Amino acid sequence: MNGPIKVLVVDDHALVRDVLAQRLDAETDIQVVATAPDAGAALELFRAHAPHVVLMDIDMPGPSPFETAARMRADAPGMKLIFLSAYVNDQYIDQALELQAQGYLSKDEPAEEVIDAVRRAQRGATRFSKSVSDRIVLEPGGVRLSARSSSRLGLLTPREREVLGYLAAGMPKKEIARLLDISPKTVEKHCDHLMNKLEIHDRVKLARYAIREGLMQP
Amino acid sequence: MVEHDLQAHPEEQVPRTRLLGWVLAASAMTLALFGLSAYYVEETMRVGHELTGAYLEGEALRDLIDKRRQELSLTAMMLVTTRDIQWMEQHHQTERDLLDAVSAALERPNPGYDVDALLGIREAVRGLSRVETDAFQMAGEGDVEAALELLSGGGYKIWSDQYSRSSQRFIDSFLAHLQSELDAHQRDEFRSLGVAMSLIFACILIWLYLAVRVRKWSDAFRSELVTRNRLERELMQAQKMEAVGRLASGIAHDFSNLLTAIRGYATLARERLCTDSPARLALSRVEEAADHAEAVTRQLLIFSRDGVAEKKPVDLVRLIKEACGWLRRLLPGTIRLNTDSGSDTQVCVFGDKSQLQQMLMNLVVNARDAMPDGGEISISVVLPDSEPVEHRRVTVRVSDTGQGMHPSVVERATEPFFTTKEPGEGTGLGLSVVHGIVIDHGGEMRIESRPGLGTTVSMSFPITEAQEAETSMPVHDVPVMGSGTVLLAQGDPYVREILTAALEDAGFKVSPTGTCPDFRSIHEKGLSTPDLVILDADLPGGCGADCLQRARDHGYHGPAILLTHELSQDLERLLEGDAMVLHKPVRIGELRRLAVAMVESGSERGVAA
Secondary structure, eight states: OOSOEEEEEEOSOHHHHHHHHHHHHTSTTEEEEEEESSHHHHHHHHHHHOOSEEEEESSOSSSOHHHHHHHHHHHOTTOEEEEEESOOOHHHHHHHHHTTOSEEEETTSOHHHHHHHHHHHHHTOOEEOHHHHTTEEEETTEEEEOSSOOBGGGGSOHHHHHHHHHHHTTOOHHHHHHHHTSOHHHHHHHHHHHHHHHTOOOHHHHHHHHHHTTSSOO | OEEEEOSOOOOOOOOHHHHHHHHHHHHHHHHHHHHHHHHHHHHHHHHHHHHHHHHHHHHHHHHHHHHHHHHHHHHHHHHHHHOOHHHHHHHHHHHHHHHHHHHHHHHSOOTTSOHHHHHHHHHHHHHHHHHHHHHHHHHHTTOHHHHHHHHTSHHHHHHHHHHHHHHHHHHHHHHHHHHHHHHHHHHHHHHHHHHHHHHHHHHHHHHHHHHHHHHHHHHHHHHHHHHHHHHHHHHHHHHHHHHHHHHHHHHHHHHHHHHHHHHHHHHHHHHHSOTTOTHHHHHHHHHHHHHHHHHHHHHHHHHTTOSOOOOEEEEHHHHHHHHHHHHHTTSOTTEEEEEEOSOSSOOEEEEOHHHHHHHHHHHHHHHHHTOTTOEEEEEEEEOOOSSOGGGOEEEEEEEEOSOOOOHHHHHHTTSTTOOOSOTTTOOSOHHHHHHHHHHHTTOEEEEEEOTTSOEEEEEEEEOBOHHHHHHBOOOOSSOOOOOEEEEEEOSSHHHHHHHHHHHHHTTEEEEEEOSHHHHHHHHHTTSOOOSEEEEESEETTEEHHHHHHHHHHTTOOSOEEEEESSOOHHHHHHOOSSEEEEESSEEHHHHHHHHHHHHHHHHHHHHHO
């Protein structure tokens, strides 16, 4: 891409908006084309300046920033979107993921992180803090945020569960191979995978785990 | 001891329908008693009336029989002696009256009359009459002496005796009948009295039971009123805390924005100054102060529960054991810290470890400040073992032997910025942050305190099963880092971007592709020599498993992860080499961990080979 990355900064706090704009403008490859105090003004400025990246605060008076961002997306599908908020709120992150935002940053983040996020967004990459990205769940239809942890048993394939049951019962791998009518090498592979998935590399612990999960009777 | 319970309790309901049922039952029994009593009174009066009537009738008959007999003798004697026709008429009239009365008694069936006795009387009257007729005839013929002799003779006496016997028999049988009637009635009376007594007893029992129940219900009602009043107070307190929380959250938000500006401008100004400018140090101090202020706003956000909490199963026993070490460093030598973790087995709650540590720290610091002359702080874990597993809660108690608090202070202890410390010595956020953390963890908090006798703060949390703690997907405290190249094939551009960023954050160099042909082209042209291949099973332009097979055919023998939402054993069987099938939904953190593990195991096998 030729020319600087054109950025629109949206924040209802004038001080924050200005310091952010100044800090971004200080970078040679970034140009803040406009700043807006609310989502309504942001939409007009977006249509006027066609920025590459929109840096949007979430907690602002006036129109919903998420709805405004969706309208911006509809106008220019290639635009990049980064949300910036004082709150690391699951509901907000979920809405940001639904909008396929390139990032969700807390205002605690150093300015360098914001600048890096803008550059990554322009490249098409995303930037979420690790605590957020670890909890993002890949689903058949896309991504969402998971609030709770779930059992690792769900990671196992049916065959791996079967092997786990036999393994936990103390059955030798050759015997398991014979029972399942597969090669010992394949059994070995299943064992490696299930141990990696469960992060349990000890047969005794595996047996305890299998009993607890109801895969076998003690 | 003042207790400030911060959680609602279930209300006790008074069974009003049951009360009404019992009142109706008791009233019905009482009505039945009155009805029965009225019936028996009526019945008794009727029987009494009948018996009296029968007695009077019998008595009149007996009287008539006695008197007429005497009249007959008298008139017969007078007629014989005087031969006055007037006595004759009177005699015959008396005889007719007597016979009519006896006939009438015989014709009217009365169970009390002895028919044989009456027949005997009638026969005796007729016998006497025959003797008297003979005597009258003799007297009429002038033989008065013979007539008088006849009236006092044996034949007359025989009939007279029969009359007396029959009369006596009649009287005896009549009296015996009356007596038996009376006896039968008396037996009925006793029976009725028994029934009435039973009813009275039942009524008394029901009313007594009702009185006891009403008393109990009244007590329950009073207790419910007390509970409701307490709940209303707690609700008001909760609403107040909620309002204060919103206020605190708003303040923290605005304050955080201002701090961002302060820090940003300070950084900008510092960077624009020459490296040897003395103002740089001052600006650094401004940045540090902003960081410090930021920490205070984070506390406010924790209180208002707007802060981010990374929850996972946390072993409270271990947490407390570990916390002892660093908590001791907060205490002077005059304060002893005792911990009782209850058991050696793990007791897990689903929570944020750092917030739980902060909760302990705030409580210990408060306890320390309440004991300027030294004392003892106890932290204990109490695990009830009688409740069902799904309702089990673990209680953490932090108690001190300090100054304690007045009830009015306990009431307000969890309000933010409420402090009894000297200005500048406390922010007043300690207990409010603890309260925020406890509520955010689905817990309950109770403060028990009495001036001069110390304070105990009890916090109970729902227990998460230990198996979940061991086997759930944790967010790793230590970042999982790998190295090498990952060839990623993912159709959805947004998911691909997120995956790429996550894998890059883990230290991988990522070559992202969006379609099966792109994947094949990158691999077959040797544009990427991956250490790991991650493919989505549903790729535009082909199946992920086929793509992997093509890569294997073109010499890729490294590890692979196939992401799929449809699990089949055929798929696993088809995949050659070190290929892991991962079922969606899967957390990105988990995928990243497995990617690192797969690359490590792949490289170990390579080294071994």
